[in-house]
Amino acid sequence: MSGLSIEGVSMRFDLPGGGHVQALKDVSLDLADGxxxxxxxxxxxxKTTLLNIVAGFLAPTDGRIVLHGNRVSGPSAERGMVFQQGALFEWMSVRDNVEFGPRMKGMPAKERRSGADHLLDITGLGAFKEKAIYELSGGMQQRVALARCLANDPDVILMDEPLGALDALTREKMQGLVLKLWKETGKTIILITHSVEEALLLGERLLVMAPRPGRIHREYRLPFAEAGVNEDLRQVKKMPDFATRREEILSMIWEMEEEIMGRTETA
Structure with a gap:
């Protein structure tokens, strides 16, 4: 039994004036734990519609999501979400943000503080525990968001463009952190991105989605995430196969965009 199953998921949104938009059509995928x-x-x-369905924020028109044999019917702590903007509590300290989920679950103060401090240490924020969120850079805020997500000990981490708003250098550092946390925690991670390079670096499996109605166009199994755990990411990007895959996928998406533009011009 797979850890997470996406079974024949379709999503249709009805329009106010009549008609509908078919956002997803018959998407199926099995993911093993980790x-x-x-x-x-x-x-x-x-992409984001699919992630929101896995999170339980949206109910699919057809199909279902199954996690460890149980059908997903709404949001749950077993599926943690990290957004492009961290959605942090600005009035709380860094540590209090990370402790929030365990506190809501009734975890004793000593235990949740110890857990929060451990996560802040491994995300490189050990010296910033008492800082207010507004005192942190964008990259540091995303580290807090990751630590807060991990504090709830979810089975699956869902990441919607979590690094998209960061500058290039900070984004590269955060990509390394995502790989480190993936390897150290053994969590299942689904990451949505618009960056071909980031998708190659952070996906041991990579899905390329076709334009509306959204469906799986191509799937890759890649060695770059595993390599990036122990190697400098800049060296990984220099691998000949990395460049080949990047150009292949860029061309694929370019053709899709051209097709979309053609539809718009003739509509």
Whole structure:
């Protein structure tokens, strides 16, 4: 039995004036526990819609999500979400943000503080525990968001463009942190990104989604995430196969975008 199953998921949104938009059509996928999946595709291909269905924020029109044999019917702590903007509590300290989930679950203060301090240490924030969120850089805030997600000990971590708002250097450092946390925690991770390079670096499996109605166009199994755990990411990007895959996928998405533009011009 796979850890997470996406079974024939379709999503249709009804329009106010009549008609509908088919955002996803018959998407199926099995993920084993501990897999790292990146999802890539042109705008409007349903990436975020699919992630929101896995999170339980949306109910699919057809199909279902199953986690460890149980059907997903709504949000749950077993599926943690990290957004592009951290959605942190600005009025709380860094440590209090990370402790929030365990506190809501009734975890004793000593235990949750110890757990929060451990996560802040491994995310490189040990010296910033008492700082207010507004005192941190964007990259540091995303580290807090990751630590807060991990504090709830989810089975699956869902990441919606979590690094998209960061500058290039900070983004590269955060990519390394994601790989480190994946390897150290053994969590299943699904990451949505618009960056081909990031999808290649952070996906031991990579899905390329086709434009609306969103569906799986191509799947890759890649060695770069595993290599990036122990090697400098800049060296990984210099691998000949990395460049080959990058150009292949860029061309694929470019053709999809051209197709979308052609539809728009003739509509």
């Amino acid at each position: 897999e790292l999946l990146s999802v890539l595709g042109p705008s409007g291909c349903g």
